[in-house]
Amino acid sequence: MSMDLSYTSEQQAFRQEVRSWLEEHVPDEPLPSMDTAEGFQRHREWERVLAAGRWAMVTWPEEFGGRAADLITWLIFEEEYYRAGAPGRVNQNGIFLLGPTLMEYGTDEQKARYLPKMGTSEEVWAQGWSEPGAGSDMAAIRATAVLDGDHYVCNGQKTWASRGAFADWIFCIFRTDPDSQRHKGLTFILAPLDAEGVTVRPIEQLDGETGFAEVFFDDVRIPVSHRLGEESAGWKVAMSTAGFERGLMLRSPARFEATAKRLVDLYRRHEDRLDGRVRESVTRAWMNAEAYRLNTYATASRIIAGGSIGSEASLNKIFWSEMDVQMHETALSILDARAQLLPRAPAAADVGSWLDGYLFSLAGPIYAGTNEIQRNVIAERLLGLPRS
Amino acid sequence: MEFLFSEDQQLFQEGVRDFLSKECTPEQIRSLWDTDDGRSQGLWKALGELGLLGVLASEDHGGLGGNEVDFVLLLEEAGRAALSEPLAQNSALAIPLIRDLGSAELANTWLPRLTAGEATAVVGLEADPLVHAADSADLLILQHGSELHAVPGDSVTCVRQECNDFSRRLFQVDWTPDTATCIASGSQAEALIDLTFDRAILAAAAQQLGICQQLIDLAVDYAREREQFGVPIGSFQAVKHMLANVAVKLEFARPVVYRAADSVARGGDHRSLEVSHAKVAACEAAVAGAKASLQVHGAIGYTWEVDLHLWMKRAWALDVAWGTPSFHLARVGATVLADGTRIGPGGLDA
Numbered sequence A: 001m002s003m004d005l006s007y008t009s010e011q012q013a014f015r016q017e018v019r020s021w022l023e024e025h026v027p028d029e030p031l032p033s034m035d036t037a038e039g040f041q042r043h044r045e046w047e048r049v050l051a052a053g054r055w056a057m058v059t060w061p062e063e064f065g066g067r068a069a070d071l072i073t074w075l076i077f078e079e080e081y082y083r084a085g086a087p088g089r090v091n092q093n094g095i096f097l098l099g100p101t102l103m104e105y106g107t108d109e110q111k112a113r114y115l116p117k118m119g120t121s122e123e124v125w126a127q128g129w130s131e132p133g134a135g136s137d138m139a140a141i142r143a144t145a146v147l148d149g150d151h152y153v154c155n156g157q158k159t160w161a162s163r164g165a166f167a168d169w170i171f172c173i174f175r176t177d178p179d180s181q182r183h184k185g186l187t188f189i190l191a192p193l194d195a196e197g198v199t200v201r202p203i204e205q206l207d208g209e210t211g212f213a214e215v216f217f218d219d220v221r222i223p224v225s226h227r228l229g230e231e232s233a234g235w236k237v238a239m240s241t242a243g244f245e246r247g248l249m250l251r252s253p254a255r256f257e258a259t260a261k262r263l264v265d266l267y268r269r270h271e272d273r274l275d276g277r278v279r280e281s282v283t284r285a286w287m288n289a290e291a292y293r294l295n296t297y298a299t300a301s302r303i304i305a306g307g308s309i310g311s312e313a314s315l316n317k318i319f320w321s322e323m324d325v326q327m328h329e330t331a332l333s334i335l336d337a338r339a340q341l342l343p344r345a346p347a348a349a350d351v352g353s354w355l356d357g358y359l360f361s362l363a364g365p366i367y368a369g370t371n372e373i374q375r376n377v378i379a380e381r382l383l384g385l386p387r388s
Numbered sequence B: 001m002e003f004l005f006s007e008d009q010q011l012f013q014e015g016v017r018d019f020l021s022k023e024c025t026p027e028q029i030r031s032l033w034d035t036d037d038g039r040s041q042g043l044w045k046a047l048g049e050l051g052l053l054g055v056l057a058s059e060d061h062g063g064l065g066g067n068e069v070d071f072v073l074l075l076e077e078a079g080r081a082a083l084s085e086p087l088a089q090n091s092a093l094a095i096p097l098i099r100d101l102g103s104a105e106l107a108n109t110w111l112p113r114l115t116a117g118e119a120t121a122v123v124g125l126e127a128d129p130l131v132h133a134a135d136s137a138d139l140l141i142l143q144h145g146s147e148l149h150a151v152p153g154d155s156v157t158c159v160r161q162e163c164n165d166f167s168r169r170l171f172q173v174d175w176t177p178d179t180a181t182c183i184a185s186g187s188q189a190e191a192l193i194d195l196t197f198d199r200a201i202l203a204a205a206a207q208q209l210g211i212c213q214q215l216i217d218l219a220v221d222y223a224r225e226r227e228q229f230g231v232p233i234g235s236f237q238a239v240k241h242m243l244a245n246v247a248v249k250l251e252f253a254r255p256v257v258y259r260a261a262d263s264v265a266r267g268g269d270h271r272s273l274e275v276s277h278a279k280v281a282a283c284e285a286a287v288a289g290a291k292a293s294l295q296v297h298g299a300i301g302y303t304w305e306v307d308l309h310l311w312m313k314r315a316w317a318l319d320v321a322w323g324t325p326s327f328h329l330a331r332v333g334a335t336v337l338a339d340g341t342r343i344g345p346g347g348l349d350a
Helices: A009-023 A037-052 A070-083 A092-105 A106-117 A235-236 A243-250 A251-275 A274-306 A312-342 A352-363 A371-382 B007-023 B026-031 B041-050 B068-080 B085-099 B104-116 B187-226 B239-266 B271-302 B308-320 B325-336
Strands: A126-128 A144-148 A153-163 A169-175 A186-192 A198-203 A210-222 B121-124 B139-144 B146-152 B157-161 B170-174 B181-185
Touching: A009 A070, A070 A251, A070 A274, A092 A126, A092 A169, A092 A235, A126 A210, A126 B239, A153 A169, A153 A186, A153 B157, A186 A210, A186 A235, A235 B121, A251 A274, A251 A312, A274 B239, A274 B271, A274 B325, A312 A352, A312 A371, A371 B239, B007 B041, B007 B068, B041 B104, B041 B187, B068 B085, B068 B187, B085 B104, B085 B121, B085 B139, B085 B187, B139 B187, B146 B187, B181 B187, B187 B239, B187 B271, B187 B308, B239 B271, B271 B308, B271 B325
Parallel strands: A126 A169, B121 B139
Antiparallel strands: A126 A153, A144 A153, A144 A169, A153 A210, A169 A186, A198 A210, B139 B146, B146 B181, B157 B170
16 A cells, blocks of 8 residues: 556556547537426437446445446546536436445345346436435434335425436435434335326526426325335435445546536637636636545545545535536636537527536535535534534 | 655654643743743753754764655654654754755754754745744755855844744744855756755645644533533533544645655655645644634633743744645646646546
8 A cells, every 4th residue: 555646557548448448439519408398218228328337326336237346446447428518417316326336225126126237227317315394404204104014105205305306216315204303214115206196396496497396195105115225224325434435426526527628718719808817817717626536546446445535525525516616716717708508509509518517606506515514514424613 | 655654754743742732831932932042052952962953964964864755744743743853944954954964064964963953043034024033044055046045044134023923933044145155056956946946845844743633632621621511621522523633634744744844855746835835734734723622621721821822923924934724725726727737536647
């Protein structure tokens, strides 16, 4: 165990293999947004192509169609994926969030039932944790599941379910013990979105598209076999030890490095009319993306060496989300008055997707636990300041 | 690819931290402010015995034969303890410079004494003419254009330049170059000057990490104890979030500094860019740490009596030493923003 920042020959060979495959298969034209019906379908088809090449879930064990790649190998895959400009991952809720949790807590039957169709995106998953009264305060969940024979009868409302508008399944946390408080008495349940009594109401986001949805449960009967982990263990399952690795996989450094590269390219095109402040801002954007990459490699090395990551994930969340906003703000400042134009405006020229990306970046400090909650976690669990 | 320190490196770091927490206390640091040279011969000798001074010297010269990756965590501890001895000057700059010069005579004469804490050497480059501890140095290695000179301490005149950080004795060095003192010239000297400059930048960045950590720790300790409105002020979110922000900056400065250490050790293709990145990130964390820590301490932090200013002043001094943040941002930008530089997922040249 010691510092060695060069790639092994296996890692270099893997990079080449990914690069060649992507060069051959990535669509020439960007796909339509996955938050439209047509775009969702096109992204699902892309996942099928990826899965056929065994690239859809490279970190999964081989028995479930993966390549059992370690985290460093995964980072290399991601670097190549973003370098190739390949489509967004429509089933990331499934492959990166639920998949690893299923492998940790699922029964053999559950793994056999869910993982293959998840891997090929024949079944795309939405996430159903938030409720109208349970956002940052996730333990305030009120949706209920009552045991009735070999079924749970589910009632309540989930909201901000990402991919909810077009997904096939949703993983939720319900309160199974009506007398329980906070984190206790919660149970992790997998629900088909076409079940009787389920109503999906898409929510229009800032950009007018429907990336998330409200999901209403009205006496929905879910077989007990759809429960993941023990009854009342839902919080533990949701916060499972694989938590950070999943966070790391969802926000891979390559995404921000690709954004930084686009920002530098934009700057170069407009350099003549820009002042030193913008130059510093663009330089910082690249530096931050690079710092995030290095930090992720250090974390991945620690995990591979048997270490674990807990509340440090909160440091990560704040860094990447604020970096993403800063990069987009800088790009908009370079675009000047055109920064308010949609790409279809006749004078838009090279505004590209910066405005769209800016809107998306602003969701970063909100979702997956607002940055204010993350700061509390850092202060209380890492620094040791007293709870309020 | 493995971005980890070895167990030995981490144990050495802990050993140094323990040692400095006992032997380099704020009282000891303050006691040197009014002395002639601001130095503690006893502490310097003890640092030599600990092996800290000679990490970069070969074993033949009494050193550990290590590289910058071995040294970076130890410099961090020097920052954490606000060590005032010229560890960076002597051991991160002068020793490897003498080692790399190729003069067996110079190396055999000086390196054993410099690693043992029996003598001190410092380096003066034109990029930063304020030389730390020049007046107490037995040997000065000084840049003169594209030449390097080895000059004995008794043949230079040191003009004190009082520093806001009382532990940091800075001097302007007046001296006359001589063919007898010239130890390198031309392209060899230029390469060594560039390398030494990058080592100085790295050493400053590494110390800033430790300084930032200490500033956070002091603020956390104070915020847990100090009560207002009947509760510890550390329970207020405004206080928590201020310190959490500094913790984020420190967390993401660390790997940048460690990578820069690896780059200096290996002679990486982008060494200069990487040390500059490290300095910007580490200085930003330390300066933010000073601001937040002072704010958390409130009026008491604004006093001479409380030790907080030892670290604040070191953070501010190192922020501008060996190139300001703007200088280093420009140095990074010159490569990253240049036509033809390949950037993108995977870093430079991926």
